[in-house]
Amino acid sequence: MLLAGPLTEKEVRTASGEENIVFDCSHPIPAGSKQYFEYLRTKGVNHFKVPLSWAKLLPTGLASKPQQAVVRCYQTLLKQLLEVGLQPLVILHGSTVPDSLRSRYGSWESQRLLEMFQHYAEFALKEFGLLANSWVTFSDLDEVLHGGQTDHSLLQNILQLHKKIYQFYHQNLPGQGKRLSFGLNARDVDRLSHLKSLTNVDFFSVNLEYNCASPERFAQELKDLQISSGNLQILLYNMTVHDCIFSEHQILGELLQVLWSNSLKIIGFDMKNVLEKLDMQDSRVSRSSVRNSYENILHKFGDQTGKDKDLFLTKAFLPGFQWATSSESFKVEGGWLEGGKGETIWDRFGHEGQAFANHTADLACDSYNKIDIDVYLLRGLGVNTYQFSISWARVFPSGYRESQSNEGVLYYDNLIDALVESGIQPVVTLYHWDLPQALQDNGGWTNPSIVGAFKDYADFCFSRFGSRVKNWNTFSSPWVVSHAGMALVDMLLE
Numbered sequence: 001m002l003l004a005g006p007l008t009e010k011e012v013r014t015a016s017g018e019e020n021i022v023f024d025c026s027h028p029i030p031a032g033s034k035q036y037f038e039y040l041r042t043k044g045v046n047h048f049k050v051p052l053s054w055a056k057l058l059p060t061g062l063a064s065k066p067q068q069a070v071v072r073c074y075q076t077l078l079k080q081l082l083e084v085g086l087q088p089l090v091i092l093h094g095s096t097v098p099d100s101l102r103s104r105y106g107s108w109e110s111q112r113l114l115e116m117f118q119h120y121a122e123f124a125l126k127e128f129g130l131l132a133n134s135w136v137t138f139s140d141l142d143e144v145l146h147g148g149q150t151d152h153s154l155l156q157n158i159l160q161l162h163k164k165i166y167q168f169y170h171q172n173l174p175g176q177g178k179r180l181s182f183g184l185n186a187r188d189v190d191r192l193s194h195l196k197s198l199t200n201v202d203f204f205s206v207n208l209e210y211n212c213a214s215p216e217r218f219a220q221e222l223k224d225l226q227i228s229s230g231n232l233q234i235l236l237y238n239m240t241v242h243d244c245i246f247s248e249h250q251i252l253g254e255l256l257q258v259l260w261s262n263s264l265k266i267i268g269f270d271m272k273n274v275l276e277k278l279d280m281q282d283s284r285v286s287r288s289s290v291r292n293s294y295e296n297i298l299h300k301f302g303d304q305t306g307k308d309k310d311l312f313l314t315k316a317f318l319p320g321f322q323w324a325t326s327s328e329s330f331k332v333e334g335g336w337l338e339g340g341k342g343e344t345i346w347d348r349f350g351h352e353g354q355a356f357a358n359h360t361a362d363l364a365c366d367s368y369n370k371i372d373i374d375v376y377l378l379r380g381l382g383v384n385t386y387q388f389s390i391s392w393a394r395v396f397p398s399g400y401r402e403s404q405s406n407e408g409v410l411y412y413d414n415l416i417d418a419l420v421e422s423g424i425q426p427v428v429t430l431y432h433w434d435l436p437q438a439l440q441d442n443g444g445w446t447n448p449s450i451v452g453a454f455k456d457y458a459d460f461c462f463s464r465f466g467s468r469v470k471n472w473n474t475f476s477s478p479w480v481v482s483h484a485g486m487a488l489v490d491m492l493l494e
Contacts, residue, residue, distance in 0.1 A: 001268020005049035335368030339407030342397025
């Protein structure tokens, strides 16, 4: 569970600066939210926090008098998340008690207020339960308990309330994968086992900090949590990351190393602060669209004349500067069965309906049949370098030398020749994640025999294309294959 959110809509100025306010369905869903959700999916996020507003859903506190427009708004938001492949994590209490109830019943010490919250929870589970499998009653138990400074009877009342909601949830919405919990801070580790004895949870939702300068402390906190939880699964619901000066993959890599190396039952962690640290603007979605890198360039240079643009390219960079573009075989080639090509793991993934909207790359950009057009476009861009990857399964359909496809080899011969003739230097990557499915069926990268198979494949490519290709990459982002593609998936499936 790689978790982001919640959705925020705008900045408000406070005494301490500017803050983003959580979207509460008091008005329409912010424009650009779906593009934002799709962007998160490209970063590997698969779950998204959705705090419900008790005050907006039931302004009078009565389940018989809901704000139907707010109900429809939350239903639309949850469906929008599901459409792009994000699973909602719904939080029942992430804001405030409705004023009408607080003025009438007081705070959480009131038994009547506890009853009203139970009615609200049951209402929400009935309305949205089929749209979300993961729920949290209270995102921060300390907040409900006045910063933890409260008497034992109030704690018991809150936990008994959670237990009733838990029982209602599993009795009325049975099914595999359904889970419900409450949130607490890592400093509550000492009383975790006691809390567990007083109520029911499917996992523990924990708020804690990760300091890149001291991962050992983070690891020890997780060990203590795991022991105190009685070996129950843990969700790092809210994780603040600080003192990190690394790239995206390094931050994630350090975190994952801690999670994997301690035999912990971590079902997921909060990505929001990691994304914000990398200036990914996790909170601003009120803009009408999400601007990509190309749009930023066009915006910056759009008013320049053609002469000025050419001057910028020729004078601002030293002679011999390499202007390049790149592609990967699976993304552009198409022709997934043409020329005797073998099936790859990504072909299988798409054909099994696991990609967004059941998309496949069977056709892609059809570069397999459009060498002349592609090279013409590259010449028009004015680039002098083109990086592309060879599909192992197009050259050796089974992954082994004896299955060599002459038609597949000829495709790359023709592409390389066309590039060289056009004055464009080819840079070739041998492996960009599209492993032959036949090798995967035999264990893929976990089977030591793949080393010999890859060496044979590399030797062939060097021998066949090496006189025309002077720059090579063996693997594209091996971290993604080994960690994000293998270890992370194993962890999340445990």
